[in-house]
Amino acid sequence: MADFTGRILPLLWRRSIPARKAAGRPPRLSVDLVVATAIRLADASGLDAASMAGIAAELSVATMTLYTYVPSRDDLVDLMVDEVFGDRGLAGAAPVEFRERVRFYADRTFAMYRAHPWLARVSPVRPPIGPGMLAEREYMLATVAALGLPIGRLDAAALTLAGHITAAARLEAENTLISRATGLTTATWWQQRGELWETWFDAAAHPTMTTVWNGGGFEAQEQDPYEYGLCLLLDGIETEAGHAVSRDSWPRTAGDA
Amino acid sequence: MADFTGRILPLLWRRSIPARKAAGRPPRLSVDLVVATAIRLADASGLDAASMAGIAAELSVATMTLYTYVPSRDDLVDLMVDEVFGDRGLAGAAPVEFRERVRFYADRTFAMYRAHPWLARVSPVRPPIGPGMLAEREYMLATVAALGLPIGRLDAAALTLAGHITAAARLEAENTLISRATGLTTATWWQQRGELWETWFDAAAHPTMTTVWNGGGFEAQEQDPYEYGLCLLLDGIETEAGHAVSRDSWPRTAGDA
DNA sequence: TTCATTCTCGTACCCCCTACGGTAATGGTT
């Protein structure tokens, strides 16, 4: 299993490799088992809990044993990410109509980030180029391609939509992570900073905030920024594609992002 | 200077505290000096380089000395963040017209993330409630308030715009960080994964990607998702406010996000 | 039986944050 010299691709695509020759001492674990265990630990106790030592202990194995299956912790995280990306299930049965496909994507994505909030702690750039990540790209490209957009705009449109949805899901997940780590709800956290307004806040320097505050503008939020923004983006892309547009209401998907 | 029991607020607002009584041994450093040094290290070598040991060494002081000025590393990062937030200069002279104000905000924000890319590694939720962060909120609220939006929608509109711009700036900064850390450009990184297409990619499972690829859709990007999305959001918000809208082109601000 | 092959993992090194408690330096008071 060893002898990976900075080569993560064969690990990401390991399920496409057909056979396996038996030679030498048989392994006690498998890449899949290590990755699954890491995901389970991260889901339960955060990405930090999925340390090499933690995973090894969970598997009743010495820490260094894991390096037989995985080149490094960073690569393991890549494997974890592509695994949950694939589990989102965008490759199977899916809606056909444009908005339904987008909604399906959003629902699955929010569900993924809720089940695996540690994803919000993994860098969104240069993601693992594995089957899970490619399935996502294929799905979103197919979604906007069905609208009849010119080929030069497909990628931008797909990235815009996926980016907006993902950003909202990540924000919600990050919120969950911090609430868990601190044991404080956002409301409690604000209460702890209550003295801000009495002691430190300078109303004269923040006239608009003061006005909004006094008018109750911070409490009665009429719109969710995520839904509002998504609506605008969908309308714009459909218009771009020359379809008739009706700005119907977008069903709720996000919790409190 | 000691005796902060989880009280970060007085540190964030330390410049609002007028006098300082002299008693006991005089300090060699100051909070401002510690924060400035940490920012300098993080700018030059990443957030990890701004470790307590690293900062102390830079100041020719023992590591534990820093804890006289700052309760913990996390609080120090909060201080760093609010410092650069304030340095953005949104509190001073600024444009008056709506779109110019938004552009001003975007320019300053991208400049901030380019000067301090480590910001992208700091959680965007529950930010430090200091003068720098409040100045930003005041600026964006004043910007959308001038449009005449109802008070219940001001916060959502401000958050939508700020969120879109910030997300793009963070993505660009994260890109910079990874390029620095790995010493690889994104192009080189893709080259390393060139074998993906020959060895692992299954064209039959990704028909749309294959079509777009063969049509050159991944190379000739006609639009920047950031600019495109921002345009749509601005149009929508202005429409909401009942203004006349002309979808004029939004000047380039982002680099390659 | 021997051997190449492969997996297992103890040790060691370097990095991080920070609790604790002792020590040094000051201004004010006696």
Added chain:
DNA sequence: AACCATTACCGTAGGGGGTACGAGAATGAA
């Protein structure tokens, strides 16, 4: 001048982390 409350300084130690190295154990094949 001596003393003291106050504040700053920091050495030590303990608990995390990732992983390079190399010796030992288990297997199938020759």
